[in-house]
Amino acid sequence: MTIAEQVAQIAHEARQASxxxxxxxxxxxxxxxxxxxxxxxxxxxxxxxENAKDLEEGKQxxxxxxxxDRLMLDAKRISAMAxxxxxxxxxxxxxxxxxxxxxxxxNLMVGKMRIPLGVIGIIFEAxxxxxxxxxxxxxxxxxxxxxxxxxxxxxSNRAIAAILREAMVSKGVPAGALALIPFTDRQxxxxxLKQEECIDLIIPRGGEGLIRFVTENSRIPVIKxxxxxxxxxVDESADFDMAERIIINAKTQRPGVCNALETLLIxxxxxxxxxxxxxxxxxxxxxxxxxxxxxxxxxxxxxxASEEDWYAEYLELILACRVVDxxxxxxxxxxxxxxxxxxxxxxSDYGRAQRFIRExxxxxxxxxxxxxxxDGNQLGLGAEIGISTTKLHSFGPMGLEDLTTTKFIVYGxxxxxx
Amino acid sequence: MTIAEQVAQIAHEARQASxxxxxxxxxxxxxxxxxxxxxxxxxxxxxxxENAKDLEEGKQxxxxxxxxDRLMLDAKRISAMAxxxxxxxxxxxxxxxxxxxxxxxxNLMVGKMRIPLGVIGIIFEAxxxxxxxxxxxxxxxxxxxxxxxxxxxxxSNRAIAAILREAMVSKGVPAGALALIPFTDRQxxxxxLKQEECIDLIIPRGGEGLIRFVTENSRIPVIKxxxxxxxxxVDESADFDMAERIIINAKTQRPGVCNALETLLIxxxxxxxxxxxxxxxxxxxxxxxxxxxxxxxxxxxxxxASEEDWYAEYLELILACRVVDxxxxxxxxxxxxxxxxxxxxxxSDYGRAQRFIRExxxxxxxxxxxxxxxDGNQLGLGAEIGISTTKLHSFGPMGLEDLTTTKFIVYGxxxxxx
Numbered sequence: 001m002t003i004a005e006q007v008a009q010i011a012h013e014a015r016q017a018s019x020x021x022x023x024x025x026x027x028x029x030x031x032x033x034x035x036x037x038x039x040x041x042x043x044x045x046x047x048x049x050e051n052a053k054d055l056e057e058g059k060q061x062x063x064x065x066x067x068x069d070r071l072m073l074d075a076k077r078i079s080a081m082a083x084x085x086x087x088x089x090x091x092x093x094x095x096x097x098x099x100x101x102x103x104x105x106x107n108l109m110v111g112k113m114r115i116p117l118g119v120i121g122i123i124f125e126a127x128x129x130x131x132x133x134x135x136x137x138x139x140x141x142x143x144x145x146x147x148x149x150x151x152x153x154x155x156s157n158r159a160i161a162a163i164l165r166e167a168m169v170s171k172g173v174p175a176g177a178l179a180l181i182p183f184t185d186r187q188x189x190x191x192x193l194k195q196e197e198c199i200d201l202i203i204p205r206g207g208e209g210l211i212r213f214v215t216e217n218s219r220i221p222v223i224k225x226x227x228x229x230x231x232x233x234v235d236e237s238a239d240f241d242m243a244e245r246i247i248i249n250a251k252t253q254r255p256g257v258c259n260a261l262e263t264l265l266i267x268x269x270x271x272x273x274x275x276x277x278x279x280x281x282x283x284x285x286x287x288x289x290x291x292x293x294x295x296x297x298x299x300x301x302x303x304x305a306s307e308e309d310w311y312a313e314y315l316e317l318i319l320a321c322r323v324v325d326x327x328x329x330x331x332x333x334x335x336x337x338x339x340x341x342x343x344x345x346x347x348s349d350y351g352r353a354q355r356f357i358r359e360x361x362x363x364x365x366x367x368x369x370x371x372x373x374x375d376g377n378q379l380g381l382g383a384e385i386g387i388s389t390t391k392l393h394s395f396g397p398m399g400l401e402d403l404t405t406t407k408f409i410v411y412g413x414x415x416x417x418x
Numbered sequence: 419m420t421i422a423e424q425v426a427q428i429a430h431e432a433r434q435a436s437x438x439x440x441x442x443x444x445x446x447x448x449x450x451x452x453x454x455x456x457x458x459x460x461x462x463x464x465x466x467x468e469n470a471k472d473l474e475e476g477k478q479x480x481x482x483x484x485x486x487d488r489l490m491l492d493a494k495r496i497s498a499m500a501x502x503x504x505x506x507x508x509x510x511x512x513x514x515x516x517x518x519x520x521x522x523x524x525n526l527m528v529g530k531m532r533i534p535l536g537v538i539g540i541i542f543e544a545x546x547x548x549x550x551x552x553x554x555x556x557x558x559x560x561x562x563x564x565x566x567x568x569x570x571x572x573x574s575n576r577a578i579a580a581i582l583r584e585a586m587v588s589k590g591v592p593a594g595a596l597a598l599i600p601f602t603d604r605q606x607x608x609x610x611l612k613q614e615e616c617i618d619l620i621i622p623r624g625g626e627g628l629i630r631f632v633t634e635n636s637r638i639p640v641i642k643x644x645x646x647x648x649x650x651x652v653d654e655s656a657d658f659d660m661a662e663r664i665i666i667n668a669k670t671q672r673p674g675v676c677n678a679l680e681t682l683l684i685x686x687x688x689x690x691x692x693x694x695x696x697x698x699x700x701x702x703x704x705x706x707x708x709x710x711x712x713x714x715x716x717x718x719x720x721x722x723a724s725e726e727d728w729y730a731e732y733l734e735l736i737l738a739c740r741v742v743d744x745x746x747x748x749x750x751x752x753x754x755x756x757x758x759x760x761x762x763x764x765x766s767d768y769g770r771a772q773r774f775i776r777e778x779x780x781x782x783x784x785x786x787x788x789x790x791x792x793d794g795n796q797l798g799l800g801a802e803i804g805i806s807t808t809k810l811h812s813f814g815p816m817g818l819e820d821l822t823t824t825k826f827i828v829y830g831x832x833x834x835x836x
Contacts, residue, residue, distance in 0.1 A: 022777075023776075023777050096776065102798060104798050108791065116779075117809050117810075118779075200808070200810070201809075201810060215637065216637065219633065221639060221810040242832040245832065246832065248834075249834035249835055250834075253834075253835055335437050357827050357829075358441075358514065359440075359441050361440055361533045361534070362825065364825065364826040364827075365825055365826070365828070366830065367828065367829050368829075368830040368833075369526060369828055369830025369831075369833040369834070370835050372834070373828060373830075373833070373835060378522075378835065379522070379528050379826060380520060380522050390618070390639070391536060391618050392535075392618070392619060392811045392823070393639075393810045393811040395824060395825055396826045397826070405810070405813045407779060407782065407783055407814060408782040408783070408815070409775050409782075409783050409784075410782060410783070410784040410785065410787055410797070411771075411785050411786075412784065412785060412786040412787025412791075413786055413787075414660040414663065414664065415786075415788065415791070416663055416664055416666075416668075416671075416790070417667055417671055417788050417791060417796065
């Protein structure tokens with residue numbers, strides 16, 4: 001069989017399996033996940049041996065030690081992977097929830113019920129734990145899943161998928177419900193992106209290059225996560241201590257992630273009081289500041305910011321800083337340069353807090369808290385399959401509910417249309 | 419300017435206008451819609467004159483009389499168009515609704531709030547009333563709208579869009595909020611489908627050819643409406659009078675629409691009692707029957723059904739009929755041949771009604787009522803912008819809510835992440 005035929009067959013088997021999965025009870029799905037967790041731990045020695053092949057090849061190819069560390073599996077990491085499956089088993093099942101129901105004048109009862117999406121394709125790069133995580137979330141929401149991991153982790157991914165699939169089949173679920181595309185070149189991805197009759201959603205997890213490649217070549221809907229250029233606006237009524245604590249947390253607690261702070265906007269009327277103070281603290285923490293003219297007048301140590309700085313997702317200890325006239329100018333700045341990810345206002349003014357919540361349409365809009373809360377677990381979704389920065393289907397951190405859709409259900413007693 | 423540049427500029431202006439629209443209060447949006455309705459009626463003579471140009475060109479091109487009738491605008495139709503705008507004004511505004519809210523252990527209050535999608539592109543074929551309808555629904559949900567109608571109605575569409583835009587601008591909304599792409603060839607569509615930075619969603623309304631063209635060429639998410647192969651399953655416990663009434667309604671009340679019945683499935687144990695009766699009634703109503711062997715054994719007047727008949731969306735007085743062993747076989751048939759549109763079971767058995775509701779994952783799943791209720795107005799959505807037969811974002815009839823997304827809102831009092 002050609003690569004195209006093999007991928008088409010995997011997709012077809014996943015579609016068939018999805019009909020079985022969508023009917024499984026919550027109890028059976030949870031048993032499945034617990035059996036998978038058990039199997040991962042039991043077969044840890046085999047998994048570590050397969051992982052060693054990837055590590056050996058990675059060393060020969062000259063992967064960085066950070067990359068090799070992300071690739072590496074040991075008993076502790078395998079236990080963590082298994083525990084993640086157990087946590088998914090403990091989450092509430094979104095399938096079958098009736099999100100609302102109403103009565104029509106002709107007595108039809110009409111409702112909307114959550115159902116699985118069907119078949120979900122996950123395209124990811126190096127980390128092998130994504131295999132287990134993503135599979136567990138898709139299965140819990142009643143979906144079949146087709147995984148396509150990067151070539152660096154192919155032996156580890158194959159072993160993990162085989163262990164999970166075996167545990168699944170032992171519980172009577174068709175093997176097609178969890179597949180790994182065995183081709184790690186771009187053709188494997190391209191063939192997967194053509195299966196619009198069998199795959200309902202593609203979630204790419206990785207760098208912007210991967211996401212753009214997938215988006216441009218897919219006939220299947222794609223949930224995209226581009227960059228996070230997160231803003232904090234310090235309003236004139238802000239509590240300075242709170243602002244300081246939140247800015248430091250948002251910028252420095254983990255600067256390399258998408259919900260870290262990248263641009264600080266400060267209300268003109270508190271600029272003179274707040275800027276010298278925050279600039280000195282951030283400077284002491286090795287944060288490089290790049291400011292507009294009004295900011296630099298109060299913090300001469302800052303470098304001048306260029307137009308590109310307002311668009312920048314630094315992912316390191318650099319912060320763009322601008323003084324704005326008022327809330328309107330802050331919102332205009334966010335609309336113009338933002339990435340629709342996460343923005344926070346620090347204020348003690350009720351009206352401006354409410355205006356910010358209403359008028360800023362990023363995926364997370366926050367009052368008086370760190371942007372770092374823009375995360376599925378932190379927001380209480382229980383798990384996170386990704387973060388969407390585009391607005392269709394899901395916007396912001398995605399949990400189990402985002403792996404479902406709703407159908408209309410209609411209870412009648414003989415109604416016909418006039 | 420080239421066509422590409424002009425379309426890019428329209429899209430850019432729409433994006434800018436969308437920031438204004440998303441902040442409008444419900445009251446202002448309703449005033450806008452009422453002003454538009456008023457303007458359409460006041461300028462009816464101008465509109466009729468522009469429409470006459472389309473009709474004249476249509477006649478010269480040899481359009482069918484049915485096509486010409488769909489194109490034609492008179493005072494009555496213009497009033498109906500205006501009334502449709504008034505009805506949209508009367509609908510509840512989905513924007514700002516907090517669909518849920520919960521408290522985190524650290525006292526963060528986290529909620530989800532409905533917001534506009536942003537900019538919506540509608541690509542449609544001949545009927546000029548779509549211009550006003552679609553624009554009204556998009557604007558009510560706080561979205562800018564870019565319309566691209568067919569060449570047959572270009573003069574009418576231009577006139578309608580100009581009237582609506584003028585009414586809008588008189589209320590202080592930027593003209594970019596409602597645009598008509600002035601190019602009616604495929605290049606106009608193609609350029610529109612490239613504006614992924616400025617357009618959030620494309621809704622094509624028209625035949626399958628248009629929808630496939632749009633889907634294959636779009637970098638922007640598309641909500642698709644393919645065919646409706648709707649099924650009715652007559653269970654062994656069905657009330658025959660009810661089954662008869664519903665089947666007749668679903669097949670014959672308006673056979674040319676997507677929620678009309680196309681395939682009838684009958685439980686084997688009632689085949690002998692029910693088939694001669696329903697076959698005779700449908701025959702008397704000029705419905706051509708195409709059955710499998712078991713069906714034809716009881717209704718010899720039926721033609722033999724081929725494999726293609728099970729996939730067919732006839733949109734006319736033809737009905738495919740099959741006898742099935744039980745509910746499982748009925749569900750398998752629907753999964754295999756169905757189009758995920760609408761399916762109904764006729765039953766008096768509680769357990770099978772519930773199983774059908776749970777296990778059939780089409781966009782509308784109905785017990786004891788006609789498939790013809792699969793319609794936004796009939797289900798109580800207040801209006802319908804389209805019907806989605808794919809599962810992302812929306813599934814089934816789409817109302818105002820489907821033109822929105824949700825953002826996370828987070829109320830804190832100084833929380834930072836540990």
